[in-house]
Amino acid sequence: MSTLDRIRSDFPILQRQVHGEPLAYLDSTASSQKPxxxxxxxxxxxxxxxxxxxxxxxxxxxxxxxxxxxxxxRIARFINAASPKQVIYTRNxxxxxxxVAYSWGRANLKPGDEVLITEMEHHxxxxxxxxxxxxxxxxxxxxxxxxxGELDFPALDQLLNERTRVFAFTAMxxxxxxxxPTAELVAKAHAVGAIAVVDGAQSVPHxxxxxxxxxxxxxxxxxxxxxxxxxxxxxYGKRALLEAMPPFLGGGxxxxxxxxxxxxxxxxxxxxxxxTPAIAEAIGLAAAVEYLDQLGMDWVAQHEREIxxxxxxxxHEIEGLRVLGPGPERRGGLLSFVLGDLHPxxxxxxxxxxxxxxxxxxxxxxxxxDHFGIPATTRASFYIYNTHAEVDRLIAALHKxxxxxxx
Amino acid sequence: MDDLYRENILDHYRYPRHKGHLDAPDxxxxxxxxxxxxxxxxxxxxxxxxxxxVAFDGKGCAISQASASMLSEAILGMTLDEVKALDKEFIxxxxxxxxxxxxxxxALLALKTLKAGAWGVEEWPE
Numbered sequence: 001m002s003t004l005d006r007i008r009s010d011f012p013i014l015q016r017q018v019h020g021e022p023l024a025y026l027d028s029t030a031s032s033q034k035p036x037x038x039x040x041x042x043x044x045x046x047x048x049x050x051x052x053x054x055x056x057x058x059x060x061x062x063x064x065x066x067x068x069x070x071x072x073x074r075i076a077r078f079i080n081a082a083s084p085k086q087v088i089y090t091r092n093x094x095x096x097x098x099x100v101a102y103s104w105g106r107a108n109l110k111p112g113d114e115v116l117i118t119e120m121e122h123h124x125x126x127x128x129x130x131x132x133x134x135x136x137x138x139x140x141x142x143x144x145x146x147x148x149g150e151l152d153f154p155a156l157d158q159l160l161n162e163r164t165r166v167f168a169f170t171a172m173x174x175x176x177x178x179x180x181p182t183a184e185l186v187a188k189a190h191a192v193g194a195i196a197v198v199d200g201a202q203s204v205p206h207x208x209x210x211x212x213x214x215x216x217x218x219x220x221x222x223x224x225x226x227x228x229x230x231x232x233x234x235x236y237g238k239r240a241l242l243e244a245m246p247p248f249l250g251g252g253x254x255x256x257x258x259x260x261x262x263x264x265x266x267x268x269x270x271x272x273x274x275x276t277p278a279i280a281e282a283i284g285l286a287a288a289v290e291y292l293d294q295l296g297m298d299w300v301a302q303h304e305r306e307i308x309x310x311x312x313x314x315x316h317e318i319e320g321l322r323v324l325g326p327g328p329e330r331r332g333g334l335l336s337f338v339l340g341d342l343h344p345x346x347x348x349x350x351x352x353x354x355x356x357x358x359x360x361x362x363x364x365x366x367x368x369x370d371h372f373g374i375p376a377t378t379r380a381s382f383y384i385y386n387t388h389a390e391v392d393r394l395i396a397a398l399h400k401x402x403x404x405x406x407x
Numbered sequence: 408m409d410d411l412y413r414e415n416i417l418d419h420y421r422y423p424r425h426k427g428h429l430d431a432p433d434x435x436x437x438x439x440x441x442x443x444x445x446x447x448x449x450x451x452x453x454x455x456x457x458x459x460x461v462a463f464d465g466k467g468c469a470i471s472q473a474s475a476s477m478l479s480e481a482i483l484g485m486t487l488d489e490v491k492a493l494d495k496e497f498i499x500x501x502x503x504x505x506x507x508x509x510x511x512x513x514a515l516l517a518l519k520t521l522k523a524g525a526w527g528v529e530e531w532p533e
Binding site: 353362375376 | 411412417420442443444445467468469470510513
């Protein structure tokens with residue numbers, strides 16, 4: 001059995017049919033599917049171990065706490081964090097970015113300061129900064145993108161200055177596929193005294209991510225895009241920054257002491273984890289990370305590069321089709337495209353009829369679409385379980401859509 | 408899928424009826440579906456209390472544009488009160504195809520636009 005066949009046999013959902021056709025799932029950039037190892041880890045937790053964490057002294061609570069903290073350690077190792085205390089559980093990358101914007105931003109930003117983000121950001125790395133700039137009086141600025149759909153580096157060098165307090169950017173665009181040089185961008189931010197906040201929602205599932213080597217100040221990512229469940233995400237932060245930040249949400253578990261006159265905060269990472277957390281989801285994410293580690297992130301990246309290059313070539317066989325963003329050698333495993341005048345919703349509906357699942361719309365990144373003057377795109381994205389045969393079915397269904405709507 | 412794009416839907420999409428603009432519309436309303444960027448403008452001319460001429464303009468997916476074309480045909484001769492009473496079921500029956508929750512907004516955009524005009528809702532500034 002080939003590695004790819006073995007992987008596919010681990011994903012029960014890939015056995016199902018859609019409109020009488022085998023499912024070709026080409027929408028992992030929106031959310032990946034889950035291997036049975038993740039499902040089983042969560043199921044076993046609920047069947048045998050579940051109780052609230054950090055509370056009871058009974059056996060189940062002790063075991064649940066141990067499993068929950070073991071999961072944190074496993075995830076910390078996956079991104080090479082120096083300590084699990086720097087790995088904060090959130091709901092998703094969106095909440096992680098909001099945590100930084102509100103907690104760090106409120107404490108540190110003032111009028112005259114600048115927050116720099118890029119035109120290729122997902123809305124979750126735009127809107128929190130818009131909100132915090134409104135609250136603090138700081139100014140929000142955008143690094144433009146080039147016609148090729150990559151960051152405009154000369155413009156970036158102009159925009160970064162001594163007033164820049166934060167440079168927040170995606171490590172991989174969820175529309176253009178462009179992979180940004182994270183370490184280089186972090187170094188540029190540090191050179192002007194800014195902190196670097198990295199949206200890793202697309203990069204962490206697909207590329208080896210070493211937070212110490214990259215020297216990022218904060219890294220946000222979601223569990224559900226990397227084989228894990230929904231409802232769990234991670235914020236990694238540098239220790240000194242996290243220690244100095246006020247809490248984000250208040251409630252149980254995040255306090256050391258509560259008096260009617262005021263409260264003192266718990267230590268890291270619990271200061272940022274108010275209320276009963278997503279325990280089973282944390283355990284599920286650790287199982288996902290384990291799965292990726294066993295494959296090896298080098299295998300993951302290589303598989304995606306290869307299938308993306310194949311899909312790039314095949315898509316360009318279709319007359320009138322234009323892919324947004326850089327060539328296959330400088331992008332991750334996703335391809336957003338426009339096809340003549342065909343509306344992405346119509347394309348996606350025809351593809352769905354052939355069992356091929358893709359995303360259609362603005363993918364929560366309207367500024368990119370505004371930049372290219374198009375309301376929406378169709379996006380096919382790939383992960384560890386996708387095959388050349390699925391790409392071939394995508395191409396065949398696109399020809400069918402073209403025949404149906406072009407006249 | 409073949410259900411969704413039945414021949415009558417494709418026919419209205421390819422050859423839209425009443426597409427364009429009226430010289431002197433009594434009612435003019437424009438709306439968009441921000442989710443997918445579909446746009447519809449509906450124009451109506453009245454003779455007495457009945458609709459004597461209709462035009463629509465817009466761009467978007469086949470469902471939204473076919474729905475606008477079919478609706479334009481259907482409302483000729485109706486009174487404004489009859490237009491105000493039109494509902495989701497009317498559109499679904501008119502289209503005659505199964506529509507899921509996500510595409511429902513596409514299917515209903517023309518009616519939403521028309522009814523906003525019929526009720527005299529102030530247009531959202533650009």
